[in-house]
Amino acid sequence: MKFPERFSNLPAHAWPRLRALLDVHAPGGDVINMTIGEPKHSFPAWVTQVISDNAAGFNSYPPNEGSDALRGAIAGWIKRRYGVDVDAASQIMALNGTREGLYNAAMALCPETKNGQQPVVLTPNPFYQVYMVAAISVQAEPVYVPATRETGHLPDFAALPAEILDRTTIAYVCSPANPQGAVADETYWRRLIELAEKHDFQIFADECYSEIYRDTAPKGAIEVASAMGADPERVLIFHSLSKRSNLPGLRSGFVAGGPESIRRIQQLRNYAGAPLPLPLQAAAAAVWADEDHVIENRRLYAEKFDLADRILGNVAGYRSPEAGFFLWLPVPDGEAAALKLWQDTGVRVLPGSYLSQDVHGENPGAGYIRVALVAPKEDTQRGLETIRDCLFQ
Structure with a gap:
């Protein structure tokens, strides 16, 4: 074999x-x-009570894209956090942890070729290893972009040759960065979105650490993209309750982006995904709604x-x-x-x-x-x- x-x-x-x-x-x-x-x-002590109160949901198959209540809670959080209105039904999908989404989004959205050549997936270096394996899985060329002291510990994608950028289909960015703790500011996001528009690639913004900060809440990719009037399909954001709410075992995250991107990720999920059980979705909805x-x-x-x-x-x-x-x-x-x-x-x-x-x-x-x-x-x-x-x- x-x-x-x-x-x-x-x-x-x-x-x-x-x-x-x-x-x-x-x-x-x-x-x-x-x-x-x-x-x-x-984690919040009341989470276990929410799960218990909704335990009958274990008797039902959960909706693939996430319950209306969960997606509504996520949309409400995005509005409060970033001031951006997203349609809960068409622009949000609940995830079984963001690792699933970061991987499957590449599977669903990376084309087989770009400009007649092997596509490129950009990743910061150092990086969360799912970025690399996602690139390899879609038979793209992973290009590792240094995120060092000299670059402010964020990748300088604009420094890449045009022939690489013209083949790029996806750029992964982690902000706040794992492992360095660097934060992409509004200028960084704006320049990256402009670069993505120029060379026609998507930005996968891994923002799982966005709620653990010292003084100022980090700018979000969707926040800047919306203010710029960028193509709604240009940026996908990935968030999780693991770090924000100390619930890594709940395996609850989400991806938000343009309707066509979400539709394609959902279609793949229909065949290859594992949606979160309904009692856990109920708990996640309650947690996204609470800031205390x-x-x-x-x-x-x-x-x-x-x-x-x-x-x-x-x-x-x-x-x-x-x-x-x-x-x-x-x-x-x-x-x-x-x-x-x-x-x-x-x-x-x-x-x-x-x-x-x-x-x-x-x-x-x-x-x-x-x-x-x-x-x-x-x-x-x-x-x-x-x-x-x-x-x-």
Whole structure:
């Protein structure tokens, strides 16, 4: 039997690589896991009651595109957050987590060719690995665009050659950025949308960290596109309750965009998707409608941002994140630093190179470690002090 070659040479996923690096060694102290971005703050206590009250919905197949109540709640949130009116019925689809949407949107929308050539999918580098695998799955050429200190930790797509941009069908952007915490401002979005209009590609805006910020709410891609009067099909936004509401296990997210794009993604979902059960959709609708728990969540992260600034602020190259909940700490060698931390102290972090791709012999994540600030404040403080004492004294 012959299997597709395009998946045979995928780089190992970050987590198996991390286990292979660390787990053959004993930890050097009490384990503090600062690797995965899995929120540990409490989710709203009333969520379980909503699920219980709607438990009869487990007896029914859920609607493929999301219940009217859920899509209506999402449309209401988009209006409150970004000041943009979207039609709940034609411009929103509920997702079983945004990873599904980020992948399936490429499957549904990327053409087989562009201008008679192999299409290109642009991704920042470092990146969330589903972007790369989506590109490979649609047999596009993934082009990894550096998101480094020199570019403000956001990809400079305009610096690419015209022949690449003319073949581009999709550009993935993560803002606030995972792992660096950089935020795309209005000027960045405006220039990118203008570039997409000029070269006729779509922007997939991964905004899952949009509600974890310090002072100013990040601008949204749909907000800027609407103000510009851009083609409604030009920008798709992807959001989730995982980070906003500390509900990664609920697997509730959404994609919003132009009606034709949403129609095509829904059509693929009819055959290849798994809609969220109705009781969970009811809970998600209630959560999108509530902001009090989000404000409290942000306050808890702000305390940990301040801790990081105080503990690591004197480290050469330290950059306080604008948003999100990761630190992107510069070190001489990310793998060596992660291994030393584990063996000497029991603190577990992720080498930055595991989130990046080598391009022309360079890996933009090689000189970093990613540190997640998701643990309780006391554990976070202990972990940050241990990192400082082990790596930066």
